[in-house]
Amino acid sequence: MTTPCASAHPEGLAGVVRGFTPNWFAATMGTGILALLLPHVPVPGAALLGEGLWWMNMAVFAVFTGLSVARLALYPHESRATLVHPVQSMFLGALPMGLATLINGLIVYGVPRWGAGAAWLARDLWAFDALLSVLVGLLVPYVMFTRQDHALERMTGVWLLPVVASEVAAASAGLIAPHLSEHAAAPLVYAGYVLFALSVPLALMLIAVLILRLAQHGLPTPDLAVSMFLPLGPLATGALALLQLGDAAPRVLAAQGLGALAPTLTGMGLVGGLVLWGFGGWWLALATMTTLHVLRRGLPFNLGWWGLTFPLGVYAAATFSLGALTHLNVFSTLGHVLVTALTALWTLVTVRTVRGACSGHLFAAALLPREQGLPATVPGPLPHAS
Structure with a gap:
């Protein structure tokens, strides 16, 4: 039996499995961050809607994981082609980042409903997510250097996806730690700063190279134009990680007799968060203008459009965190504006994604160059549908 969307594909469910690529997990990132932000909106029922989205996102993530495992087992050739593809392989970073939004939901929604047990479950899942983030952040660049063919003029913001997963895990550590005992929270706080170090410096280096690429070779092609928003992700997540770790660290340090260092980490969270948040605001404006x-020349829809949602969402989350720390209403007001924009974008991209999936276009267009008889190193576009 196949679903209506699967039956729309010329090859049925088999075609859906064969054409399923990691960039689908970007949808769980965008949906997850919106679910986590809705409780900040002062509208009746917003938190309940957010919890519903969180549950829905868990179901979607489970389906996507099942499709990925099925593709790996049934179509190993296509799976290997994805690993060496210079664009699709970058989206392997979307797996741990999508999972992180589900783990964070255990804190935002699970703890109020189920108590401390939800926090301990989040801690255990976080350990797996952090390990997966580190592996992706190391192995994908290794494959880039040894198996793929890249050039400066073909560089886009998708290069950031494998390395940014570690700082997403760092931000999650700062969110989970306050709900654990001091002894259990300590490894998360210390690991959070290490994960930050494994991601943010690399992301800043890549952003510097990306600016050079844009200055020398102009904007990406229209099918990759929305990738301009991706650098906002590591800037916003880096700010969020520093703020949340800075909030979680004092209790841990005090329990270890290091309480004198607590103001340093809190201050570093505020200053570092503001600096990265300010840089993120500049990039958000630049990405919007480009x-x-x-758009005036035509902007074809593809799964890369989900790159509009998660970066904007984590920037909104960092904005709310700055508002909570500084008690300045301007941050809270701006956060509400950003969540409103995110909700509109998420609705648009979701509708277009469902339409493209049910027509079969998003799966049929996902064939990688190697699957089409071309060299695996030829950079192909993201799957798209008209």
Whole structure:
């Protein structure tokens, strides 16, 4: 038996499995971050809607994981082609980042409903997610250097996806730690700063190279135009990680007799968070202007459009965290504006994704160059549908 969407594909469910690629997990990232932000909105029922989205996202993540495992088992050739593909392989970072939004939901929604047990479950799942983030952040660049063919003029923001997963895990550590005992929270706080170090410096280096690429070779092609928003992700998540770790660290340090260091980490969270948040605001404005510039020439829909949602969402989360720390209403007001924009974008991209999936276009267009008889190192576009 096949679903209506699967039956729309010329090859049925087999075609859906064969054409399923890691960039689908970007949908769980965008949906997950919206679910986590809705409780900040002062609208009746917003938190309940957010919890519903969180449950829905868990179901979607489970389906996507099942499709990935099925593709790996049934179509090993296509799976290997994904690993060496210079664009699709970058989206392997979306797996741990999508999972992180589910883990964070255990804190936002699970703890109020089920108590401390939800926090301990989040801690255990976080350990797996952190390990997966580190592996992706190391192995994908290794494959880039040894098996793929890249050039400066073909570089886009998708290069950031494998390395940014570690700082997403760092931010999750800062969110989970306050709900654990001091002894259990300590490994998360210390690991959080290490994960930050494994991601943010690399992301800043890549952003510097990306600016050089944009200055020398201009904007990406229209099918990759929305990738301009991706650098906002590591900037916003880096700010969020510093703020949340800075909030969680004092209790841990005090329990270890290191309480004198607590103001340093809290201050580092505020200053570092503000610096990265400010840089993120500049990039958000730049990405918006360049995307509108490309929009005049036509902006084809593809799964890369989900790259609009998660970066904007974590920037909103960092904005709310700054508001909570500084008690400045401007951050809270701006956060509400960002969540409103995110909700509109999520609705648009979700509708277009469901339409493209049910028509079969998003799966049929996902064939990688190697699957089409071309060299695996030829950079192909993201799957797209008209």
